[in-house]
Amino acid sequence: MQNVGERRSDELKRFLSQLGVEGLYTISDLSLIDEALTHTSARLNKNHERLEFLGDAVLRLACSEYIDREHPDLPVGKRSELRAQLVSDQWLAELGASIEIETILLTGTHARRDNNARHTLRAEAAEALIGALYLQPNGLEQVHAWLTPHWKQRSMAVLARPDLFNSKSALQEWSQAQKLGLPSYETGEHNLHHGDPCRFRSCVRIGNLITSEGFGRSRKEAEQQAAQAALQALKEL
Known part of the structure; x- marks a missing residue:
């Protein structure tokens, strides 16, 4: 001690x-x-x-x-x-x-x-x-x-x-099953505040079918949120 x-x-x-x-x-x-x-x-x-x-x-x-x-x-x-x-x-x-x-x-x-x-x-x-x-x-x-x-x-x-915990994998499996290729992500800093839940913004696209965005404290979290938003949008189609 x-x-x-x-x-x-x-x-x-x-x-x-x-x-x-x-x-x-x-x-x-x-x-x-x-x-x-x-x-x-x-x-x-x-x-x-x-x-x-x-x-x-x-x-x-x-x-x-x-x-x-x-x-x-x-x-x-x-x-x-x-x-x-x-x-x-x-x-x-x-x-x-x-x-x-x-x-x-x-x-x-x-x-x-x-x-x-x-x-x-x-x-x-x-x-x-x-x-x-x-x-x-x-x-x-x-x-x-x-x-x-x-x-x-x-x-x-x-x-x-x-799917609730790894939305990126779930979205990828869906897009490949539909023969739409892999989802593409564009991710960057939205602000410079460390720890801010909206520090990073990510936009995911699946061909010309859907575009969704998400925010997170890290790039990974933002991409997961974007994928989750895309999955939710697909359910509503």
């Missing part, structure tokens, strides 16, 4: 206990948890970036193990599609929101007041926390213990209605 004050230490322990992690295994270095939950905007002598980088790799590994264990008969292509949903920034942001990670996250005043940045803050902090847990004793088991219930819930939804 080096470099963690008594008050912060107690706060972190209470937070971890709500995740169902503390007590299952030993948190040997609480300073790593503190580092993960300290954003760069706080301008302290530590921040989340190193552990976020590690957490990204751990998340993909743990998720791959989860899918292999829980869905052994799923084809490789479908496994990749499912994993993409279970490690996405959107899923990480929702995970962060579900555990109220902002209540324990140290940030600067500007970042704390920027509503557009909340999605990104939650996702980054959740990923950094995964990295910090991995560095504890039995780290990968701790990650599985925390994330498996969340993955099970999302997996059921994705496998039941994949």
Whole structure:
């Protein structure tokens, strides 16, 4: 518990206990948890970036193990599609929101007041926390213990209605079945506000049949939204 004050230490322990992690295994270095939950905007002598980088790799590994264990008969292509949903920034942001990670996250005043940045803050902090847990004793088991219930819930939804979570794939399958070729996307920045849900704008075209647009925090999200709008338009034809 080096470099963690008594008050912060107690706060972190209470937070971890709500995740169902503390007590299952030993948190040997609480300073790593503190580092993960300290954003760069706080301008302290530590921040989340190193552990976020590690957490990204751990998340993909743990998720791959989860899918292999829980869905052994799923084809490789479908496994990749499912994993993409279970490690996405959107899923990480929702995970962060579900555990109220902002209540324990140290940030600067500007970042704390920027509503557009909340999605990104939650996702980054959740990923950094995964990295910090991995560095504890039995780290990968701790990650599985925390994330498996969340993955099970999302997996059921994705496998039941994949079109709701990967609209681009659904639109591509439809256009190819209709012999219309591949959808084409034109995507660019709509504004320069980091974290803005309308930062990127994407327009999708399927031949001369349909044109739809969507917005998102990233190019990928904007294209998914455009594809979803196109699918909705097709239903109304």
